[in-house]
Amino acid sequence: MNDSTMRHVVVIVGGGAAGLTVAGLLRRTQPDLDVAVIEPSEHHYYQPAWTLVGGGTYDIARTRRLTADCMPSGVTWIQDRVTGFAPDRNRVELASGAAAEYRYLVVAAGLQIDWGRIQGLEATLGSNGVTSNYRYDLAPYTWECIRSLRGGEALFTQPAMPIKCAGAPQKILYLAADHCRGAGVSAGMHFFTPGPAMFGVPFYSRALDKVVDHYGIQPHFAHNLVAVDGPAQKAVFEVAEGEEKRSVELSFDLLHVVPPQSAPDFIKASPLADASGWMSVDKHSLRHTGFDNVFGLGDCTTTPNSKTAAAVRCQAPVVVANLLHALHGKGTERSYDGYASCPLTTSNGRIMLAEFLYDGVVAPSFPVDPRIPRRAYWWLKKYYLPFLYWRMLKGHLGFDWHRQRSFPEALPAIEP
Numbered sequence: 001m002n003d004s005t006m007r008h009v010v011v012i013v014g015g016g017a018a019g020l021t022v023a024g025l026l027r028r029t030q031p032d033l034d035v036a037v038i039e040p041s042e043h044h045y046y047q048p049a050w051t052l053v054g055g056g057t058y059d060i061a062r063t064r065r066l067t068a069d070c071m072p073s074g075v076t077w078i079q080d081r082v083t084g085f086a087p088d089r090n091r092v093e094l095a096s097g098a099a100a101e102y103r104y105l106v107v108a109a110g111l112q113i114d115w116g117r118i119q120g121l122e123a124t125l126g127s128n129g130v131t132s133n134y135r136y137d138l139a140p141y142t143w144e145c146i147r148s149l150r151g152g153e154a155l156f157t158q159p160a161m162p163i164k165c166a167g168a169p170q171k172i173l174y175l176a177a178d179h180c181r182g183a184g185v186s187a188g189m190h191f192f193t194p195g196p197a198m199f200g201v202p203f204y205s206r207a208l209d210k211v212v213d214h215y216g217i218q219p220h221f222a223h224n225l226v227a228v229d230g231p232a233q234k235a236v237f238e239v240a241e242g243e244e245k246r247s248v249e250l251s252f253d254l255l256h257v258v259p260p261q262s263a264p265d266f267i268k269a270s271p272l273a274d275a276s277g278w279m280s281v282d283k284h285s286l287r288h289t290g291f292d293n294v295f296g297l298g299d300c301t302t303t304p305n306s307k308t309a310a311a312v313r314c315q316a317p318v319v320v321a322n323l324l325h326a327l328h329g330k331g332t333e334r335s336y337d338g339y340a341s342c343p344l345t346t347s348n349g350r351i352m353l354a355e356f357l358y359d360g361v362v363a364p365s366f367p368v369d370p371r372i373p374r375r376a377y378w379w380l381k382k383y384y385l386p387f388l389y390w391r392m393l394k395g396h397l398g399f400d401w402h403r404q405r406s407f408p409e410a411l412p413a414i415e416p
């Protein structure tokens, strides 16, 4: 070991939602545990509220805090960036040239947004009516674009899965449609997705079809955004028709883009990734499939759940239980059931709270039909969930009432 090698019992890569929650929970469970978090960013972001910012109903400044203020007490913050993993030597390499060694490693580095994979996009983001709620600095511009819309065509895009918060591309669509309806603006509302349906879980997708009908939105399935010409306000889509692909160019007045996403490059290039590039973990134990002292959670792994902070809420206690069991040889091991939640903002004031497990099993927190958009869920999303989130980072998890429940196949009345 040289001078620039740090050594900790638990090293966590990434101080986002997942990394800090695990750090906080580890310290609350075992206050003398030596835990370090490697996180380069000065700021921590509450990303789930960026949808509300784009919808003009939340202050962007409230979604950002200093990382130093979010760090759970007693945790060592290494403000650096991981560049490589050497799991056979229990070591991670850092951008500064230093290294960190561990007995247990938790990888929670989130995902990478591949803005550059859409030709012309980066040059025009934030101007010409081209925006995205997937960036802190752009979410306020989304609202600027929506409220200055006077007609014409508004296009909302979704890339191929997986992405973080699979519902976010259409949440802003409904908020925009609701605003236009209220303001008496008659604009063409369009949703583009490479997939065959509005949502991956058929139970909720059928209900969302009703919301789409309600607003007169035109869904365009099998459409993938590939290029944008900002100054000319034109978007190019690749349309899949069986084996064939054709190109379609459309004019827009507003273009909300959700770009393709993938595992961070430094994970893709590491021995922790599988062929897909994501960090390979067992979907129940969240333990790495090849290295017993390595765990992973959050957006960066292969687990086939919806990548959300809600999923992190249920993954973190599993990682902590299984890591402490491995460390001490006692305690109860736990298993993650794939829980995720997607609060779909069907209007400014109501939410359809989609909650589900692996394989699309419907598992709501409350014993009422989750397909019905409710005002109570709006208040939950706007006020209570942010409060819970900031506490979660310190290891206070709050409620978890989700469980598998049955509902009639027939759709209830849906009033967005």
Ligand SMILES: Cc1cc2nc3c(=O)[nH]c(=O)nc-3n(C[C@H](O)[C@H](O)[C@H](O)COP(=O)(O)OP(=O)(O)OC[C@H]3O[C@@H](n4cnc5c(N)ncnc54)[C@H](O)[C@@H]3O)c2cc1C
Pocket: 013, 014, 015, 016, 017, 018, 019, 038, 039, 040, 041, 046, 047, 048, 049, 050, 051, 080, 081, 082, 083, 108, 109, 110, 111, 133, 134, 164, 165, 168, 264, 266, 297, 298, 299, 300, 307, 308, 309, 310, 311, 312, 341, 342, 343
């Ligand atoms: C617009 C939008 C809407 C959303 N809506 C919802 C919602 O309604 N409900 C919900 O539950 N979820 C929602 N999400 C998703 C949620 O924010 C993420 O799933 C969650 O933040 C994942 O946590 P994470 O820790 O895996 O990743 P992140 O929170 O993104 O954190 C990853 C961390 O890793 C750090 N990192 C990256 N590279 C390195 C490196 N080389 N070395 C060290 N550290 C590194 C980053 O700086 C970052 O701090 C939304 C996301 C967006 C963008």
